[in-house]
Amino acid sequence: MLTIGKLGEAAGVKVPTIRYYEQIGLLPEAERSSGNQRLYSRKALERLAFIRHARDLGFSLEAIRDLLSLSDKPDQSCAAADAIAKAQLAEVESRLARLTALKSELERMVVQCAGGKIADCRVIEVLGDHSLCSADHRHPEPEPN
Amino acid sequence: MLTIGKLGEAAGVKVPTIRYYEQIGLLPEAERSSGNQRLYSRKALERLAFIRHARDLGFSLEAIRDLLSLSDKPDQSCAAADAIAKAQLAEVESRLARLTALKSELERMVVQCAGGKIADCRVIEVLGDHSLCSADHRHPEPEPN
DNA sequence: CTTGAAGCTATAGTTGCTAGAGACATTAGG
DNA sequence: CCTAATGTCTCTAGCAACTATAGCTTCAAG
Numbered sequence: 001m002l003t004i005g006k007l008g009e010a011a012g013v014k015v016p017t018i019r020y021y022e023q024i025g026l027l028p029e030a031e032r033s034s035g036n037q038r039l040y041s042r043k044a045l046e047r048l049a050f051i052r053h054a055r056d057l058g059f060s061l062e063a064i065r066d067l068l069s070l071s072d073k074p075d076q077s078c079a080a081a082d083a084i085a086k087a088q089l090a091e092v093e094s095r096l097a098r099l100t101a102l103k104s105e106l107e108r109m110v111v112q113c114a115g116g117k118i119a120d121c122r123v124i125e126v127l128g129d130h131s132l133c134s135a136d137h138r139h140p141e142p143e144p145n
Numbered sequence: 146m147l148t149i150g151k152l153g154e155a156a157g158v159k160v161p162t163i164r165y166y167e168q169i170g171l172l173p174e175a176e177r178s179s180g181n182q183r184l185y186s187r188k189a190l191e192r193l194a195f196i197r198h199a200r201d202l203g204f205s206l207e208a209i210r211d212l213l214s215l216s217d218k219p220d221q222s223c224a225a226a227d228a229i230a231k232a233q234l235a236e237v238e239s240r241l242a243r244l245t246a247l248k249s250e251l252e253r254m255v256v257q258c259a260g261g262k263i264a265d266c267r268v269i270e271v272l273g274d275h276s277l278c279s280a281d282h283r284h285p286e287p288e289p290n
Numbered sequence: 291c292t293t294g295a296a297g298c299t300a301t302a303g304t305t306g307c308t309a310g311a312g313a314c315a316t317t318a319g320g
Numbered sequence: 321c322c323t324a325a326t327g328t329c330t331c332t333a334g335c336a337a338c339t340a341t342a343g344c345t346t347c348a349a350g
Binding site for chain 2: 050053056058067071074075076078081082084085086088089092093095096099100103105106107109110117118120121123124126127
Binding site: 003004005015019035036037038 | 330
């Protein structure tokens with residue numbers, strides 16, 4: 001049995017985050033010691049590692065909740081899990097595309113800015129003039145991070 | 146003079162967001178009509194367009210605040226603006242690198258998931274087993290979006 | 291002159307945590 | 321065995337950057 005600190009260390013998750021996950025029902029309520037401290041089993045560690053890994057991959061807590069409830073029913077088809085992963089992949093790809101465009105625009109901004117005055121600054125100029133913008137980068141959804 | 150709705154439309158920013166920007170001091174307090182409604186000049190539109198464009202490029206509101214205060218002093222060196230843009234570029238590059246890694250991991254997950262049962266699902270399996278993970282993708286900073 | 295859209299303020303909710311206060315539990319050293 | 325240091329407990333509030341709701345007022349068109 002692990003205390004919350006050891007669990008956090010083992011899974012790479014901070015202690016308050018673990019308590020937060022319990023609070024929102026992503027982790028079951030932990031067993032308690034005689035002194036009311038949380039105690040965790042190896043299974044709990046696996047579940048937390050799963051969550052952490054999925055978070056690292058950019059899945060939202062909602063998506064993770066779905067994935068966890070799927071993994072509790074190992075006899076069903078994995079189509080639903082597949083769908084969640086595919087949606088996540090699509091989102092990652094769209095973010096990649098946007099970021100690539102941003103990168104080149106930022107590079108263009110930075111190149112010419114070696115010591116001039118603000119009045120001629122490319123950075124300020126580009127930001128101020130929407131028409132110089134290559135495309136309409138919009139933020140269609142909040143980033144799940 | 147534009148009403149807040151027209152301004153929002155022209156700049157591509159939602160009305161409550163404009164009021165929020167005013168509240169946090171990113172936009173100056175707007176003039177008011179006799180009936181207490183906000184009125185905006187062309188200059189205000191430019192400022193808002195600047196903000197929106199910078200947000201699209203992923204700058205935080207704090208960075209934008211700095212950029213705006215710089216652009217109010219056109220005789221100073223643009224080194225500071227340059228530095229802000231370079232920092233932003235570095236962050237975009239690091240996010241790009243992370244996302245690229247995530248994408249290939251997600252692709253690997255999704256490839257083999259065509260109709261099996263949850264018990265054999267690659268998605269669940271990969272998420273559950275940290276050791277299959279190519280590298281340590283951590284989220285060092287919150288994404289500014 | 292009426293009606294419906296657009297505006298106003300103020301407050302609360304969102305996501306995914308993080309930080310703080312003040313009290314109790316556990317553990318290592320003397 | 322006692323003490324000090326660390327760890328844990330609960331609870332609340334805060335962060336970014338908005339978004340949504342409620343209940344009101346004002347404006348513009350017909």
